[in-house]
Amino acid sequence: MIEFRNISKTFGERKVLDDVSGIFEKGKLSLIIGGSGTGKSVLLKCIVGLIKPDVGFALYDGRNFTEGDESTKREIRKEIGMLFQGSALFDSKTVEENVRFPLDMLTNMSMSEKMDRVYFCLKRVGLEQAGKRMPSEISGGMKKRVGIARAIVLNSQYLFCDEPNSGLDPLTAIRIDELIQEITYEYQTTTVVVTHDMNSVMGIGDYIMFLYQGKKVWEGNKNNILETQEPALKEFLFCSQLIREMRK
Structure with a gap:
């Protein structure tokens, strides 16, 4: 609450x-x-x-x-997880790197643990096949879903x-x-x-x-x-x- x-x-x-x-x-x-x-x-x-x-x-x-x-x-x-108005993805990072960013910044998880969590969240939003793509290669709706995956990756x-x-x-x-x-x-x-x-x-x-x-x-x-x-x-x-x- x-x-x-x-x-x-x-x-x-x-x-x-x-x-x-x-x-x-x-x-x-x-x-x-x-x-x-x-x-x-x-x-x-x-x-x-x-x-x-x-x-x-x-x-x-x-x-x-x-x-x-x-x-x-x-x-x-x-x-706290945050979905920004414009998705706010890093153009130079892949989808999986964007989702992993909060884990890199705020946790001490191993890389394998991070990637397990990243793909769990991508699967939850229906984008498990898009992890290696760049933001410029996906639609606006997909960018929003990537933003949601990033917002929940820390078990928000x-x-x-x-x-x-x-x-x-x-x-x-x-x-x-x-x-x-x-x-x-x-x-x-x-x-x-x-x-x-x-x-x-x-x-x-x-x-x-x-x-x-x-x-x-x-x-x-x-x-x-x-x-x-x-x-x-x-x-x-x-x-x-x-x-x-x-x-x-």
Whole structure:
């Protein structure tokens, strides 16, 4: 479980996050949604330590990551897997080398142990035959799956995905959602997804947090989001549906 309390962050004169608190539960898919510039990615980065909040902190199963000592932070980092928006693969490394990178950086495993783990994870995402290929030789959807394999290679307890469906066609996006969902339930990870994709919201949203102008203004799940009376969320849902209809 991840709990974060009173997170606020200001850049210059602009307050991007304003006293945001919440809980992401183990074994569930928690989604952070909202329009562009509402603070979604900044909140995620504050929680994983890429940005230090001005106020507030994040707890990982009771351990204070934001304010903890370096030993505590290093311990928690080993349990975090991250799928970045653009996959963030190393162009000069093969698929297997990309997946192995966290093991090289954070473990003392032997090379044979690392490779066993790498190919276990590649098999889990359906890419066991692609280990020797370069990122330039695989599709966008495959790059996302490589990113997921790398994110879980350390037996991650916490999985963060920043816009995992960006740049993907609808069918591939659904498959990525399904893969993230399978891994969450199978390994009982605490999974957090930043997205604006309503197909993801309605498909995998066990818990949904809606941000508007840096504040949390609604929380719920995929079963009750369409019943909301929150004006900003209703507008967001209407615009998302309109855009989907226009793209058909």
